Amino acid sequence: MNKELMEMYLQLGLSPAVIRIGEETERRLEERFREIDRRAEYNQMKVLKAMQECRVNAGHFAPSSGYGYNDDGRDTLEQVYARTFHCEDALVRAQLTCGTHALHVALSAILRPGDELLSPVGKPYDTLEEVIGIRESAGSLKEFGISYRQVDLLPDGAFDYDRIREAIRPNTRMVTIQRSKGYDSRPTLSVSRIGELIRFIKDIRPDIVCMVDNCYGEFVETTEPTDVGADMIVGSLIKNPGGGLAPIGGYIAGKKELIERCAYRLTSPGLGKEVGASLGINQTFYQGFFMAPVVVAGALKSAIFAACIFEGLGFPVLPDGTVSRHDIIQAVELQTPERLIAFCEGIQAAAPVDSYVRPEPWAMPGYDSDVIMAAGAFVQGSSIELSADGPLRSPYTVFFQGGLTWYHGKFGILKALQRMAEEGLVALPETL
Ligand SMILES: *Cc1c(COP(=O)(O)O)cnc(C)c1O
Numbered sequence: 064m065n066k067e068l069m070e071m072y073l074q075l076g077l078s079p080a081v082i083r084i085g086e087e088t089e090r091r092l093e094e095r096f097r098e099i100d101r102r103a104e105y106n107q108m109k110v111l112k113a114m115q116e117c118r119v120n121a122g123h124f125a126p127s128s129g130y131g132y133n134d135d136g137r138d139t140l141e142q143v144y145a146r147t148f149h150c151e152d153a154l155v156r157a158q159l160t161c162g163t164h165a166l167h168v169a170l171s172a173i174l175r176p177g178d179e180l181l182s183p184v185g186k187p188y189d190t191l192e193e194v195i196g197i198r199e200s201a202g203s204l205k206e207f208g209i210s211y212r213q214v215d216l217l218p219d220g221a222f223d224y225d226r227i228r229e230a231i232r233p234n235t236r237m238v239t240i241q242r243s244k245g246y247d248s249r250p251t252l253s254v255s256r257i258g259e260l261i262r263f264i265k266d267i268r269p270d271i272v273c274m275v276d277n278c279y280g281e282f283v284e285t286t287e288p289t290d291v292g293a294d295m296i297v298g299s300l301i302k303n304p305g306g307g308l309a310p311i312g313g314y315i316a317g318k319k320e321l322i323e324r325c326a327y328r329l330t331s332p333g334l335g336k337e338v339g340a341s342l343g344i345n346q347t348f349y350q351g352f353f354m355a356p357v358v359v360a361g362a363l364k365s366a367i368f369a370a371c372i373f374e375g376l377g378f379p380v381l382p383d384g385t386v387s388r389h390d391i392i393q394a395v396e397l398q399t400p401e402r403l404i405a406f407c408e409g410i411q412a413a414a415p416v417d418s419y420v421r422p423e424p425w426a427m428p429g430y431d432s433d434v435i436m437a438a439g440a441f442v443q444g445s446s447i448e449l450s451a452d453g454p455l456r457s458p459y460t461v462f463f464q465g466g467l468t469w470y471h472g473k474f475g476i477l478k479a480l481q482r483m484a485e486e487g488l489v490a491l492p493e494t495l
Contacts, residue, residue, distance in 0.1 A: 075474070076412070079490045081481045083472060095367060099360050105421035106282045106356035113146035114353065121451030124251040126347040129471050131340030138336070140348055144304075144316050147352075148296065150289040151319040154326055154336065155300075157344050159313030162278050162299030168235065169315050170194065173272050176208035178236035181271075183227045183260060185215040185254065188245040189277065189430050198431065211233075214423050220250045222260055228267060238264055238270045242280040242288065243390040246454060246462060248381060251389040254284050258291025265292065270445045272321065278302055279390040279446075279464065282359040283387075294318050295325075301445040303391065307356045307467040310344070358447060359391060362465050365449070365472025366393035369463055372476060376489055379458075391447075393463045402488045403459040406438035409479030410451040410463070413471070414439020424455045432456045449475045 092473035123136035198203025274290040281303035300312030326335035371384040438450040466472025
């Protein structure tokens with residue numbers, strides 16, 4: 064490392080031992096980082112091609128207000144998403160307030176009283192428990208007479224095909240497949256495995272709507288679940304596809320007929336996609352989507368870097384430092400609440416915004432235990448920006464994700480390590 068950069072890192076509070084661990088780790092990852100760059104290059108071209116084919120022009124950035132009729136920028140953006148994800152249509156809206164909301168709209172657009180929803184990949188993301196009614200909640204799908212069934216993955220992470228076949232009932236209307244492990248400790252699903260599962264379900268009952276919760280998965284691979292048979296994919300714009308620039312929003316992409324139903328559910332029967340003013344937000348949505356492949360690549364490098372460092376220090380990590388990646392989340396089992404808190408403090412201290420505040424564990428809406436969250440983000444709660452969080456429950460796993468640039472991701476991880484070392488919570492080896 065050159066003297067200038069070394070000096071800068073020292074000024075920012077890293078010790079020579081931590082800097083050296085970072086250097087050695089980065090050198091070991093050169094080949095994998097090249098692979099990530101190549102995938103990002105492909106995805107960048109995929110987005111660019113869609114934008115060119117849709118003839119995106121500066122007029123599309125103009126704001127609309129009121130009802131938002133004839134908002135060509137909004138409508139064209141939805142076509143850019145649809146083309147990029149190789150599907151018929153999309154709904155990309157600021158009025159989809161977050162990922163959970165987008166998923167709720169998608170589920171409640173399709174499911175009707177008496178229908179059943181099946182998750183063949185185990186427990187869904189925490190906030191979905193209240194949407195579905197797994198945990199009692201006012202307004203849940205359960206309150207509307209929609210039942211839910213779940214088949215867990217086998218201990219080795221494989222699909223339990225026998226039990227999935229049994230779980231498909233005459234009233235099974237929809238299947239929800241979560242791509243990312245979220246706050247769970249199962250493996251994240253690759254696009255190709257999602258494809259196998261969808262084929263299995265469609266062979267039994269082709270009319271079942273297969274929805275994929277695509278949160279954290281966009282642009283990690285060169286294909287998306289819509290390339291392998293998913294009827295709908297759903298995600299959050301303050302994660303991967305917003306590229307760090309979208310200040311709000313969610314998307315649903317898939318079959319035209321299903322997207323139409325989602326639009327009727329989001330706005331109103333009869334109105335659908337026709338309303339929903341974009342209020343000047345279009346440019347950040349376009350530009351964020353354009354940047355997303357590169358931002359996701361930086362986040363992936365950061366995740367792998369974290370896995371390698373903490374695995375080297377003897378902590379269980381998921382995924383490990385060697386396997387191929389299917390989302391941008393890195394889980395590290397820190398085993399004590401003190402380490403979890405110190406890790407998050409380090410991430411916070413590395414942030415461009417709110418670097419001087421100290422995160423504390425707190426009860427969060429939608430989560431059933433206290434959660435600590437570190438995020439010095441430009442956009443509140445954005446987890447494509449460098450962020451770390453973890454529920455305060457054994458085994459005190461920190462879920463680490465994001466980083467708008469690889470350099471910032473790297474620094475955040477080193478800062479987390481630094482904080483843990485300073486508090487005597489981890490011993491730094493002479494060599495890794
Ligand atoms: C983040 C996330 C959600 C919910 O998205 P929010 O924007 O936080 O509401 C749902 N599913 C998965 C897998 C997620 O990672």
